[in-house]
Amino acid sequence: MELLGNEAAFRRLEKMIASGRIGHGYLFTGAEGTGKRTLARWFAKAILCTGEHPPCSECAACKKMERLSHPDYREYSAEDRARSFPVETVRQIRQDCAVLPNEGKKKIYCLSNVQNMTMEGMNAFLKTLEEPPPHGVFLLLCPSAAQLPETVRSRLVQIPLQPLPWEQVEQVLTQRLADTDPGLRRQAAILSDGSVGLAMKLVQEPEFAERAKLAQDICQSLIHRREYELAGALAGLEKDGEGFLQVLQLTQRLLRIQLERDSFPLPQKQQLRLLELLEQARLRLAGNAHKGLTGAWLAIRMTEAVSMP
Numbered sequence: 001m002e003l004l005g006n007e008a009a010f011r012r013l014e015k016m017i018a019s020g021r022i023g024h025g026y027l028f029t030g031a032e033g034t035g036k037r038t039l040a041r042w043f044a045k046a047i048l049c050t051g052e053h054p055p056c057s058e059c060a061a062c063k064k065m066e067r068l069s070h071p072d073y074r075e076y077s078a079e080d081r082a083r084s085f086p087v088e089t090v091r092q093i094r095q096d097c098a099v100l101p102n103e104g105k106k107k108i109y110c111l112s113n114v115q116n117m118t119m120e121g122m123n124a125f126l127k128t129l130e131e132p133p134p135h136g137v138f139l140l141l142c143p144s145a146a147q148l149p150e151t152v153r154s155r156l157v158q159i160p161l162q163p164l165p166w167e168q169v170e171q172v173l174t175q176r177l178a179d180t181d182p183g184l185r186r187q188a189a190i191l192s193d194g195s196v197g198l199a200m201k202l203v204q205e206p207e208f209a210e211r212a213k214l215a216q217d218i219c220q221s222l223i224h225r226r227e228y229e230l231a232g233a234l235a236g237l238e239k240d241g242e243g244f245l246q247v248l249q250l251t252q253r254l255l256r257i258q259l260e261r262d263s264f265p266l267p268q269k270q271q272l273r274l275l276e277l278l279e280q281a282r283l284r285l286a287g288n289a290h291k292g293l294t295g296a297w298l299a300i301r302m303t304e305a306v307s308m309p
């Protein structure tokens with residue numbers, strides 16, 4: 001299995017499997033794309049494996065898990081609040097869990113986005129966690145442990161997953177999407193917050209290619225102090241509603257990386273001022289400021305910044 005930076009979490013699960021002591025509840029936390037589901041599925045496969053070195057990937061149980069067709073493994077997901085886990089789903093899980101496993105020794109339920117569970121659902125689920133049947137194993141996935149009530153959290157073994165540094169995300173993109181533009185891969189990696197999933201999605205989005213080019217143009221016009229180009233690039237953002245924020249964020253990160261590496265050809269004082277201005281513009285946009293005006297304001301202020309002594 002590809003670990004992508006989560007060796008520590010993986011080793012912990014491996015030890016639990018080797019010791020044969022499997023608990024009833026686990027909470028995998030981490031941002032989107034950090035590999036929560038991949039790791040949870042690996043864990044489930046290892047628990048259900050009937051081979052000598054679980055997961056052996058050879059026994060019938062492993063094969064079934066690879067096809068996600070093992071009768072003792074179920075996945076549920078709440079994509080958003082509107083489609084959150086209704087209390088009926090939790091009741092179904094409780095009923096199903098009360099029945100003995102079909103083939104294995106355990107019955108495993110993997111629940112994604114549990115932060116979207118309704119309070120009613122959560123309370124019903126808590127009862128299951130308080131008195132789990134001996135064969136029940138619950139793998140809960142959510143971005144942050146703080147999103148769950150303490151009563152639920154305290155009954156779960158927490159497995160926190162860390163986002164990858166962008167350089168590592170870039171390496172993965174280079175392997176998996178070798179025929180895409182290297183500059184684009186780098187920018188997607190920088191914007192991905194360590195999520196390989198998100199970075200892969202970005203690289204393949206035509207809008208992202210345009211936005212990445214704009215962010216690059218903004219940086220270039222700042223370096224060469226070309227105020228008309230800068231104004232032009234920022235004016236173009238007015239039409240791209242969602243993209244405006246993304247371009248500002250990307251520009252900010254590109255500048256910051258160059259600042260850290262000491263590779264931006266402008267004085268540090270000017271760079272810091274630029275970062276500050278980009279942040280202000282982001283806050284204005286987040287507060288629903290007029291896009292055209294914000295773009296024009298930013299162009300004027302940034303031009304001033306790069307002309308500072």
Ligand SMILES: [Zn+2]
Pocket residue numbers: 049050051054055056057058059060061062063
């Ligand atoms: Zn196996």
